[in-house]
Structures are given as structure tokens and as C-alpha cells.
Amino acid sequence: MIGKPMIGTSLFQPPFKANATLQDEARFVKIIHGSTNLYVPDHHLSLSSGDMFIMKCDNFVNIWDENEDASKSQVFVANLSPEFLKEIYDDDIPSVFHQKESKDHKAILRIDPNNAIELFISSMLFYFENKEMMTEELLKLKMRELIMILLNSDQDGSIKLMLKSLFQTKEYDFKEVIHAHLYEDLSIQDLAFFTGLSLSTFKRKFKTVFKTSPNQYIKTKRLMKAENLLRVTDQRISDIAYDCGFNDIGYFSKLFKSEYNISPSDFRKSLTV
Structure with missing residues (x-):
């Protein structure tokens, strides 16, 4: 064999x-x-x-x-x-x-x-x-x-x-790969791996395509989704954090407060006032 x-x-x-x-x-x-x-x-x-x-x-x-x-x-x-x-x-x-x-x-x-x-x-x-x-x-x-x-x-x-098509390789659009995994707990290295690019080349291409860095773009998109879920659902904050790609609830709360000047729990409370 x-x-x-x-x-x-x-x-x-x-x-x-x-x-x-x-x-x-x-x-x-x-x-x-x-x-x-x-x-x-x-x-x-x-x-x-x-x-x-x-x-x-x-x-x-x-x-x-x-x-x-x-x-x-x-x-x-x-x-x-x-x-x-x-x-x-x-x-x-x-x-x-x-x-x-x-x-x-x-x-x-x-x-x-x-x-x-x-x-x-x-x-x-x-x-x-x-x-x-x-x-x-x-x-x-x-x-x-x-x-x-x-x-x-x-x-x-x-x-x-x-x-x-077992041995045929599919071609993927760069944006398709990024948007498919925006809210999943994958690293920038993982995304670069999916595109077949080195980390440095991936970051340069990302900046060209999205006009910002991978970390900034992904953070912004995840927080926007979290903010919307806090508005329209009664999900637990820990579940929202997970659904948006954050495994650490403390880190999520810190980022959310930095972006919106209010904690996720206080933000939710403010909606009922």
C-alpha cells in the first residue's frame, strides 16, 4: 500500500x-x-x-x-x-x-x-x-x-x-470567506489559512478590500450584531457574546463598554426606561 x-x-x-x-x-x-x-x-x-x-x-x-x-x-x-x-x-x-x-x-x-x-x-x-x-x-x-x-x-x-468532484478544489471569493466566519471564534491566522495567504499578505489584502484592519473590522461587526441582539431579543448576555464570536464574557463586556460607553447589561436596562 x-x-x-x-x-x-x-x-x-x-x-x-x-x-x-x-x-x-x-x-x-x-x-x-x-x-x-x-x-x-x-x-x-x-x-x-x-x-x-x-x-x-x-x-x-x-x-x-x-x-x-x-x-x-x-x-x-x-x-x-x-x-x-x-x-x-x-x-x-x-x-x-x-x-x-x-x-x-x-x-x-x-x-x-x-x-x-x-x-x-x-x-x-x-x-x-x-x-x-x-x-x-x-x-x-x-x-x-x-x-x-x-x-x-x-x-x-x-x-x-x-x-x-471529490478531488476538485473550489475557488472562494475573499469577502465570502471573511463574511462566512465573522461571528465565529476563529483567529485571524485561521482566516488567512482559509484564503491560502500568509498572515502578512492576508492583512495587506484585507486592508485593501475593507479599508481597515482585520481586527478592527471584525470587532466592529461583532459589536454591531451584539448591540442589535440586545435590542431585539431577550437572550442572556453570555449567549449573545457567544453568538457574536466572543468566548470570554468579560472581554466582550470590556469591548462593548469601550465602544458604546455603557456596559451590555446597562445598555439593555436603558431600553426599558
């Missing part, structure tokens, strides 16, 4: 953050235990134990939450690449993988719960515990089995569409 394993499990201790770039590579993932926020340049998914998804070529930021019982998180991963497909199918790759011009497809596709996939993963966990039984030919058969299960469970054509 080619250097990197086709299929396996990973056990790790959260909280954990990973930035990854998949080039000419895709993955099927099942979260066995744990929860994460998985970000791509134009959106993100909140995922937890039992969730399954496909990741195609793109940039990803994966932020794993600490488990309540301090246990380790675990994932099942099947890697796919053009080289792996040639090995799996002995160069007779199914037509579904032939790259064609197609509509842009999101970089992550959540897979609905599926008994056939659950049974497949259970069988693979058995082989992982009994490695002497896993031959190269059996591994090829199991990978073909997984792909066939995915295709047979495709109710709306979304999996087939994903597989057609």
Missing part, C-alpha cells in the same frame, strides 16, 4: 485544534466519540458522536471540544486519493469518480445515519483488533464495500455529486 494508511482510527485527548489542507485527497469520517466544530472557508458544521461526513479537497480547521468526562475522542477515517482509487480498483476506477465540470459543492457533506455503514465500521474495528486477519486484498474489498454502501444509500444524489 502507498505510505499513508487507507483506513484506520485515531484516539486523542481534547480540547484539540487542527488545521489541515487536503490536496488530491478526501476523507470519510465517523465520529465514534467526541464533538467538534469543523470549519471550511465558506461555512462550518457542528458534529458529535455518531455523526458521519465526507471531506473533499479543501482547507479545514477542526476544533475539538473537551469531553465532559475528560475522556479521549475517537474517529474512524477512510482516506481516498487518486492513487488509492487506482489500487482499490486495479486502475478500473468507476465512472462516478471521473472528474467533470459540475456545480460547486460544499467541502463537507454530512451523511445520514445508516445501518449498513455502522455494520461496516463495526467489522473494521474487529479487523483493527485482529490485524493478522487484514490482508491487502481484503482491505481493497472493504474500501470498495464502503464506497458501494455510500452510493447505495444516496437518497438525493448528494453523495454521487460529492464523489464526482
Whole structure:
């Protein structure tokens, strides 16, 4: 087999953050235990134990939450690449993988719960515990089995569409990336990573596009949203802070008071006077 394993499990201790770039590579993932926020340049998914998804070529930021019982998180991963497909199918790759011009497809596709996939993963966990039984030919058969299960469970054509464009990289507009993550707890470095630019180049381009610095623009937009939510909702201030991309309620209150000369709680009280 080619250097990197086709299929396996990973056990790790959260909280954990990973930035990854998949080039000419895709993955099927099942979260066995744990929860994460998985970000791509134009959106993100909140995922937890039992969730399954496909990741195609793109940039990803994966932020794993600490488990309540301090246990380790675990994932099942099947890697796919053009080289792996040639090995799996002995160069007779199914037509579904032939790259064609197609509509842009999101970089992550959540897979609905599926008994056939659950049974497949259970069988693979058995082989992982009994490695002497896993031959190269059996591994090829199991990978073909997984792909066939995915295709047979495709109710709306979304999996087939994903597989057609599995190794195609989507082009993103710079503003699209920024606006997709304005209110999420991502760093400037993460946003630069999504655009494929170095941090210094990202900051220069940001200043050209938005006429201000990334920190100033994002802070202003988040506080504007918070101010509006304080006006029109009865959400708790801590929830508003979180919804606007602030994980630290004290830091949010400090910024809000600096911008509006009043604390968030006093601002809300003033609306009822």
C-alpha cells in the first residue's frame, strides 16, 4: 500500500485544534466519540458522536471540544486519493469518480445515519483488533464495500455529486470567506489559512478590500450584531457574546463598554426606561 494508511482510527485527548489542507485527497469520517466544530472557508458544521461526513479537497480547521468526562475522542477515517482509487480498483476506477465540470459543492457533506455503514465500521474495528486477519486484498474489498454502501444509500444524489468532484478544489471569493466566519471564534491566522495567504499578505489584502484592519473590522461587526441582539431579543448576555464570536464574557463586556460607553447589561436596562 502507498505510505499513508487507507483506513484506520485515531484516539486523542481534547480540547484539540487542527488545521489541515487536503490536496488530491478526501476523507470519510465517523465520529465514534467526541464533538467538534469543523470549519471550511465558506461555512462550518457542528458534529458529535455518531455523526458521519465526507471531506473533499479543501482547507479545514477542526476544533475539538473537551469531553465532559475528560475522556479521549475517537474517529474512524477512510482516506481516498487518486492513487488509492487506482489500487482499490486495479486502475478500473468507476465512472462516478471521473472528474467533470459540475456545480460547486460544499467541502463537507454530512451523511445520514445508516445501518449498513455502522455494520461496516463495526467489522473494521474487529479487523483493527485482529490485524493478522487484514490482508491487502481484503482491505481493497472493504474500501470498495464502503464506497458501494455510500452510493447505495444516496437518497438525493448528494453523495454521487460529492464523489464526482471529490478531488476538485473550489475557488472562494475573499469577502465570502471573511463574511462566512465573522461571528465565529476563529483567529485571524485561521482566516488567512482559509484564503491560502500568509498572515502578512492576508492583512495587506484585507486592508485593501475593507479599508481597515482585520481586527478592527471584525470587532466592529461583532459589536454591531451584539448591540442589535440586545435590542431585539431577550437572550442572556453570555449567549449573545457567544453568538457574536466572543468566548470570554468579560472581554466582550470590556469591548462593548469601550465602544458604546455603557456596559451590555446597562445598555439593555436603558431600553426599558
